[in-house]
Amino acid sequence: AQKITQTQPGMFVQEKEAVTLDCTYDTSDQSYGLFWYKQPSSGEMIFLIYQGSYDEQNATEGRYSLNFQKARKSANLVISASQLGDSAMYFCATGNAGGTSYGKLTFGQGTILTVHP
Amino acid sequence: SAVISQKPSRDICQRGTSLTIQCQVDSQVTMMFWYRQQPGQSLTLIATANQGSEATYESGFVIDKFPISRPNLTFSTLTVSNMSPEDSSIYLCSVTRDGYTFGSGTRLTVV
Numbered sequence: 423a424q425k426i427t428q429t430q431p432g433m434f435v436q437e438k439e440a441v442t443l444d445c446t447y448d449t450s451d452q453s454y455g456l457f458w459y460k461q462p463s464s465g466e467m468i469f470l471i472y473q474g475s476y477d478e479q480n481a482t483e484g485r486y487s488l489n490f491q492k493a494r495k496s497a498n499l500v501i502s503a504s505q506l507g508d509s510a511m512y513f514c515a516t517g518n519a520g521g522t523s524y525g526k527l528t529f530g531q532g533t534i535l536t537v538h539p
Numbered sequence: 540s541a542v543i544s545q546k547p548s549r550d551i552c553q554r555g556t557s558l559t560i561q562c563q564v565d566s567q568v569t570m571m572f573w574y575r576q577q578p579g580q581s582l583t584l585i586a587t588a589n590q591g592s593e594a595t596y597e598s599g600f601v602i603d604k605f606p607i608s609r610p611n612l613t614f615s616t617l618t619v620s621n622m623s624p625e626d627s628s629i630y631l632c633s634v635t636r637d638g639y640t641f642g643s644g645t646r647l648t649v650v
Contacts, residue, residue, distance in 0.1 A: 457639060465629045467582075467641035469540075513581065517639065525570050525635040529581040 424449045424516050426530035434536050435504045442489070443499040443533050445514035451475075454516055456497040457527065458488065461511040470512075473497060504537045511535075541566055541634050545642030552622055552649050559618045560645045562632035567612035573605070576629040576644075585630075588615045622649045 425448040435441040447456065458470040473481045473488045481488045489498040501508060511534050515527040542565040552558050562571065573585040585605055586594040594607040608616040619626050627649045632642040 459641075465576075465631075465644040465646055467631060467633075467644070469638060469640065472638065515582075525572055525633075525639070526584055526587065527572075527582075527633070527639060529583075531581050 424451070424454075424518075424528040426514050426516055426528055428514055428530035428533050430533045431531075432534045432536065434538060435501075437506060437537055437539050438503055440500060440502045441504055441535065443501070443512050443514075443535065445497045445499065445530060447495050447497060447514070447516050449516055451518045454518055456488070456490065457515040457517070458486070458497075458499045459513045459515065460508075461513060461532070463510070467513075471499065501535075506537050506539060509535060509537045540638040541568060541636040541640045543632060543634060543640055543642040545632055545645060547645055548643060549646040550648070552647065554623050554649055556622055557618055557620045558622065558647060559616050560630055560632075561616050562614070562642050564613045564634055564636075566636060568634040568636050569612070570635065571609065571615045572633040572635075573607065573615075573617045574631045574633060574641075576631065578627065582631065585617070619647065622647075624649045 427446045454475045456473045460468040471483045471486045473490045485502045487500045511532045513532045514530045517527045544563045546561045571588045574582045576582045584597050585600045586596045588594045588607045588609040590609050590612050606618045630645045
């Protein structure tokens with residue numbers, strides 16, 4: 423079984439500043455992936471970044487980086503140089519990296535990020 | 540990664556009616572997944588659709604309410620049957636091919 427906890431219902435950040443969105447996870451899988459998605463008001467789910475449980479280095483994708491601390495079971499998303507267009511809901515999710523549960527994702531409750539000019 | 544076309548993007552439906560949502564993928568995929576996102580909530584998996592077999596439903600979801608079709612490796616439909624206002628949600632399909640990709644979602648309002 424998997425569980426994702428996002429403890430920040432809402433976050434505010436000033437434009438051009440960095441912000442960290444928290445995510446902790448619990449899973450019984452030996453091999454798993456951690457994902458972050460952005461959901462604007464339109465409702466679509468935009469993939470941001472992925473971290474595999476056996477990846478030794480933290481994942482980075484442009485302004486997004488994932489602070490992966492396996493022993494603490496945390497996978498925080500860091501957004502650098504925030505932009506007004508970053509205002510959205512952000513979801514952390516986990517999924518099995520293989521086996522019969524492959525493809526199923528378990529999501530956290532989400533964090534609403536608001537970027538102020 | 541795969542590209543998914545999901546239709547309709549939104550609809551307003553009368554209670555007691557049914558709505559069929561379609562997802563077309565630009566490449567063949569083994570499994571397709573259907574999620575529901577109720578207002579202000581997170582995403583919850585409804586079912587997994589494999590080609591050539593019946594869909595596998597998660598706890599709390601039943602085939603009579605959410606029948607799923609998977610006629611080939613690039614297409615699937617989800618029907619929301621006998622709708623009530625509680626079915627008002629965003630419904631999303633997803634596939635795993637070079638990553639986990641979602642369709643653009645269907646925003647359903649039942650009145």
